[in-house]
């Protein structure tokens with residue numbers, strides 16, 4: 172039978188899942204947990220997967236959860252959801268809005284919609300487990316902590332993920348995004364940017380503010396480096412090659428009449444190809460080193476990387492297979508995803524395991540509200556985006572669509 176007709180059969184039971192799935196979602200939404208603190212979410216998710224008949228492994232790389240359902244011969248499909256929230260004070264006004272704070276009193280909110288991802292995954296897991304006669308193979312449900320800090324996927328790998336799960340043939344993931352609910356969108360090739368964050372310490376030699384001849388002024392090195400760094404994208408990359416280099420923080424000194432010993436820059440960089448990423452990292456090193464030398468710096472700068480996100484580049488064959496299955500199932504509600512400037516660490520797991528993957532978007536905005544904003548030419552002003560305090564995906568058809576998308580995509584292999 173075709174993927175589409177088997178998907179229809181499996182998803183015919185969606186109305187029986189919907190009531191508990193919506194409760195599950197509202198519960199996660201009102202109990203968000205920050206990166207590396209997702210213990211409650213992990214426990215609730217594990218319980219659900221175990222109830223659906225999955226073999227469950229908990230505590231992988233922190234709160235990471237893996238559920239495995241072996242259902243005869245066939246391919247192994249990995250479905251991934253992330254589960255952490257953000258330090259944002261919720262302002263959606265929803266009846267199930269979060270009032271949670273962390274231990275330090277910082278407000279916490281599911282402002283990126285990772286609660287949608289987990290709810291859709293447990294719903295899809297239940298439906299596929301119930302309809303095991305319709306498919307064969309192995310299903311792996313991976314629920315990852317700490318996506319927002321960029322180290323959750325690597326944490327699971329470092330903690331032995333590869334020895335816990337059977338080797339997947341394909342890895343699939345999705346994200347709720349600010350476009351109309353009910354729609355799904357795929358993209359082949361580079362889809363989310365790679366992100367690199369650098370802390371650069373520029374060394375000088377401190378002295379009294381009245382005696383510059385005794386100093387090597389790191390403030391001048393920093394000022395000159397910040398300007399020169401702006402030429403990396405504008406003068407070293409081809410026009411049309413998308414990339415961003417932002418110096419988000421410049422810090423040096425404490426007092427007007429003290430020349431400090433050092434200055435610190437924080438850089439954020441976004442790229443869509445490995446070649447561009449390498450070229451930009453080389454250019455940054457070259458420029459800050461040369462600015463130091465020009466100023467007689469006593470030692471070369473220290474460059475420290477933190478919060479790195481890999482490029483999310485969707486495998487063309489895998490993406491084509493998912494896109495075809497989506498078009499058959501969703502009709503004109505399936506479309507193309509524009510390239511996103513945001514970043515994700517989903518790719519770390521399939522990259523480490525040598526598995527092809529694709530990552531698609533599902534809409535989370537009320538279609539009527541979105542259409543009105545479009546008509547008024549006010550999409551940027553009126554439609555809340557991920558990470559904002561008013562980003563509250565409509566419950567339906569968002570959960571239905573995300574659940575359907577996971578089932579349809581998985582069945583394209585199973």
Ligand code: ZN
Pocket residue numbers: 283319557558
């Ligand atoms: Zn996010």
Ligand code: ZN
Pocket residue numbers: 283284285318346
């Ligand atoms: Zn996210």
